[in-house]
Amino acid sequence: MTTTAPAVLVQDLHKHYGAKRAVDGLDLRVETGEIFAVLGPNGAGKTTTVEILEGYRKRDRGSVSVLGEDPQHAGRAWRSRIGVVLQSADDHAELTVREMVAHFARFYPSTRDLDEVIAAVGLTEKAGARTRQLSGGQRRRLDVALGIVGRPELLFLDEPTTGFDPEARRSFWDLIASLREDGTTVLLTTHYMDEAEHLADRIAVIRDGQVVALDTPAAIGARAQQHATVRWHDGTRHEERTATPTALVADLAARFGGEVPGLEVYRPTLEDVYLGLVGEATR
Amino acid sequence: MTTTATQPFVASRRAALPGTLSLGLERTRAEVVTFFRERDAVVFVFAYPILMLAIFATVFGQDGTTVGPDPGIPFAQYFLPGMVATGVMLSSFQNLAVSIAVERDDGTLKRLRATPMPPAAFFLGKIGSVLVTCVIQMGLLLTAAALMFGVSLPTEPARWWTFTWVFLLGTASGAVLGVAFSSVPRSGRSASAVVIPIVLVLQFISGVFFQFNELPSWMQSVASVFPLKWLAQGMRSVFLPDWALQIEPSGSWQHGATAAILAAYLVIGLLVGVKTFRWRRRDDG
Incomplete structure (x- = not known):
């Protein structure tokens, strides 16, 4: 692992909103090819951190490298190498699932097969349905399809299974695990411990804008076994x-x-x- | 990044990014498809100017009343230019000011921002779809005016040339002003409530619903600051006979001033729009 450049490298990241220190000296290193989970309660700084990595927000201080570039100054070529699945979206409601996947595929230089992507997220039967007719879980899976259609090297998933029923979560987890086999690096935020435990190679726990624990699920679990x-x-x-x-x-x-x-x-x-x-x- | 060269799909990564123009066309296609699937909006956008023309021509044109000195201009013909102007403003300014505010709220813009789509392609798509809807709207309005209200449309090429440049400048400036104004409403839900009153007031003071020459002169002066007055006046120069200049307050069609003011709004709208455009909601950090 040490010979490979990390997919994400964050050092001493700071982001303040007025007096509130949303991110307060955070360090993070995500290796290429791993599934990395960021855990923390609401307001811990998860989304702020991830949105800085995605290039949405500007940092106040610290250094950030995502796929070797600074997201704040990265251009289209860099964006074609990342996939972003946001926390919530109900855009393009009048397009069908297939139209939407095809539309977003047009933005990328190289794409997966559209039908394969739709099948991978389990929406083959809904391919002709308008997106406004999808259930919450189906809509999230469509979001993932849009995130992976451009063959990203790094996929960001922000609390992807909030509001899912247990069965939907299981099939979603299988989908994410299959991405790892393709060599995709996944950075996932969640507030479900079992999700992180099931999916992640490593877990970072964030509190008050800092990483308070960082380990494999087993090692973080071992802590539990001590007493x-x-x-x-x-x-x-x-x-x-x-x-x-x-x-x-x-x-x-x-x-x-x-x-x-x-x-x-x-x-x-x-x-x-x-x-x-x-x-x-x-x- | 030699280190990632082991990944299977990196070879195809060298493929070029798609061009801005072709993505602008792709966005236009998606916007137009979306527009035509929102049936209620389609009916409103296309029927509104025709409906307004019908109401005003019927109410004011009772008993064969006409506008201006003898032989007079039938009311349907007098109001047609105003309805053309108002249709252009609805499809460009109001449509974009509201729809972009909504798209900022529902995550459309945020999602697009994370893709390799160049921002220019998004705006090309908006302008393209506005052009398509405006052209269809104009076709329907002019057809209805000719067939249902007996308005005789001009035949001279010079008048259609005037129509073309006034239409294009009006649509373009309306579109960029709509993009710029979309940042004013605090949320997608309040967008209509903020935009529609402005549009309504402009319609009343710019000679769309009333004869412009009968408005108080201070109101004419206020209207002259805004583009709709110039758009309506330019369209009157297309659809009214030359002698109608007698009832123009300035005694001239002022084509030079019309072109200059609409172009100035186009430039101002572009500059402000580029400077103030946000891909995320205000409350989103």
Whole structure:
């Protein structure tokens, strides 16, 4: 991996809106060919960061390189190498799915086969339908089709499955995973931990405009495995956090001479790790 | 970027980006298709000038009343130039000012901005689609005027030459002013509410709905600042007989001034439009 130039390299990125520091010294490196997830609560700076990478917004400070160019000054050739799937859109409502994919394909120097793209996002049956007639999930899949029709080297997906039913999410995940096999680098923002865990090679957790954790899903998950909570109830409630829960339970069993009353051994889920990282007080 | 050369599709990456002109045509096609699928808007845009001509010709032209000294001009003929001018303004200025504001809101512009489409292709597409709708609208209006209201259309080539340049300058300046004005409404939803009153007021003071020479002179002066007055006057020079100059406040068709003022608006609209155009909503960072 170290011999390849990164698809995205961000150093000490700052973006302020008045007194609000939306992005506050953020560093990021996305390798070519990986699926990289950016996680964080609303207002953490995910969208601001991604929109700076996409060339929509200007940064206040720091350096940004996307496919070797500065998005702020990059031109058409650079735009033909990226794909952008925005958070929400209901444009071109009167065109059909096929017309819209064909229309956007015209902008690019090299494109995928239109029917293949439409099939890949599962809209073959809807190819002749006006886009205004699509459901929310179908509309998002069309957005992805428009994002990939120009054969991007790097695809940005901003919270792509918000509002999806579980089945739609599954098929969407399969679609994204298939893009990796084509060699497409994917930068995904989401606030679903399970989505990041399922799709991503690496996860960055963002809070207050900074990266607070960066690792593979397994390694971030391992953090969860380090400590368990043991609870029991012998008239009063006891709760103990420990790295060696088995030993604690054995001690308790000896102390109570058999069954421990109200015993619970609880390991935090990945979700808990994430919530711990982003400092969310309520669930 | 030698490092990415291992990717399978990089070889075709050398293919040239499509040209601005051909993408402008592609955008025109998409805009026109979209326009004709919005049936309610199609009916409104095409029927409005004809309907207005019918109402004014009927209301004012009762009992064979005419405009001006004997032999007089039939009302349908007198109002036709105004309806031509108002049709051009609706299809260019009002249409673009509202539709671009809506497209800024619904994400059309933002999505297009992320593609390798050159911005000029977007504007070419807008101008192309405005031209197509204006030409169709004019065809319908003039046909209706001739067949339903018995207006005799001019036959001299010189008058049609005047029609052509006034029409093209009016459409072009209306289109660029519409692009520039699209940044004024705060949202797509408020766009119609902001744009339509302006259009209505201009119609009343510019000699579209009333005889221009019967308006108070201060109102004529105010109207002279705006392009619609010049567009309507230019069209009167096409469709009214030469003796109608007697009832023109300036006593002349002022073709030079008309061309200069419409061209000035074209340039101002372009400069302001380029400077103020936004691909994203105001509240979008």
